[in-house]
Every structure is written in C-alpha cells, then in structure tokens.
Amino acid sequence: MSTAQATSTRPQRINIQQHGAGGLLWFAAWLFTIGALKLTLWQGFIALLLWPYYLGVRVAAWLATGHAV
Numbered sequence: 001m002s003t004a005q006a007t008s009t010r011p012q013r014i015n016i017q018q019h020g021a022g023g024l025l026w027f028a029a030w031l032f033t034i035g036a037l038k039l040t041l042w043q044g045f046i047a048l049l050l051w052p053y054y055l056g057v058r059v060a061a062w063l064a065t066g067h068a069v
Contacts (some may be wrong), residue, residue, distance in 0.1 A: 033051060034044040037058050047054050 004005075030047070033039075033055065034047060037047075037054055039047055039054065049063065
C-alpha cells in the first residue's frame with residue numbers, strides 16, 4: 001500500500017465550534033421583555049416577530065408619562 005492510499009483511508013478529523021452566547025443573550029432579552037411588558041403567552045409568541053413594536057409602544061408610554069427609561 002502506498003503512502004497516498006494510506007492517508008486516504010484514515011478518517012478525517014472534524015472540528016466543531018459552538019457559538020451559542022449570542023442566541024442565549026437574545027433569548028434572555030426576549031424573556032425579560034415579555035416580563036417587563038407584562039405580555040400574555042400569545043402576545044409573547046407574537047412578540048417574537050413584533051418585538052421592536054412592543055418595545056416602542058411601551059417606551060413611548062413611559063416617555064409620555066414622564067418616567068425615565
């Protein structure tokens with residue numbers, strides 16, 4: 001068996017890197033938003049898509065009443 005054939009029969013080494021911190025941070029912020037805005041379960045699911053809208057409505061209400069954000 002030649003050297004070229006011997007190296008092609010060995011299994012390749014696979015390097016796996018996990019980058020989950022960004023996703024965990026986003027998920028924690030999403031849960032915080034649901035709690036801070038006192039959303040129901042279904043509003044929380046809708047907030048996945050409309051998160052900026054819910055935040056904008058709440059911040060606008062806080063600003064209108066004179067509360068600091």
